[in-house]
Amino acid sequence: MGEPAYAVGESFIGSGANAAHVNTVLGRRGGPVGTAWATALATPSPGHVPFMAVLQPGLPVDPPTLFVTKAAPAGDEHGRMIWGPAQAGVAGGVADAVAEDLLAGIDLDDAVLIVAVWVNPAADDADEVYRNNRAATRTALANGARGLPSAEDVLAVRGAVHNPFYTPPDAGPDRPTA
Structure with a gap:
């Protein structure tokens, strides 16, 4: 049957307003995921502005990861939760998955990743949002790579x-x- 065109993963970590629900799609840059990645980055919509996840300013995570929010920011604090701890958690979770070799067999030099993230507008603990999104991203990638x-x-x-x-x-x- 051959290698699939992409790997889809899902994970829900935590409870209450600070829980993380993450969906991942990992695939080749020249395939359907690469096309979706570039299209999403180039065509933001009101309230949904995809952006590259970074480990630090100027240092995007690898494989290139497009963070897509499932909920439009409901205010300044919600926006900070999305762009701050949730985004940092996603970047950390991607780096964890790569460091732990959870994506073995995937050519990461030719891969792009789309991560759809739910941050509850009522989220109120930045550290918990960070931890939950880091764990959920790592778990979703592992699940996708294993076909779970x-x-x-x-x-x-x-x-x-x-x-x-x-x-x-x-x-x-x-x-x-x-």
Whole structure:
């Protein structure tokens, strides 16, 4: 079947307003991810301005990482949480994944990464936002590189659908699966 055109990852770390929900798409610069990366950077929309994640000013993380916020800044403090601790956490998580060789087998010199990040407008602890986004980014990249979750894992929990914001009344072990 060959190497996939891109690797998709997801992770949710933490709880409450300072939790991190991260989605990653890692792929070749000359492939569909590279096209999406460049297009997103060149076509910002009101409230959603993708930017390159940096470890320090003037030192972008490698592979080049496009930070895309899932929520438009709801004010100055929310914007600081996005551009400050969440962005630093994403950059740190990418660097961790590379340093820990979690992306083995991927040509990082030919890769670009898109990271979609949820920062709750009610987030109030910059250090927790940073830690959660760092861990979520690292975990999402590791999951994507390993092709997780498996179809078997998805099917095993299909009767217990829930997320931190909603649990359906029929979610549970007794839910009919037919």
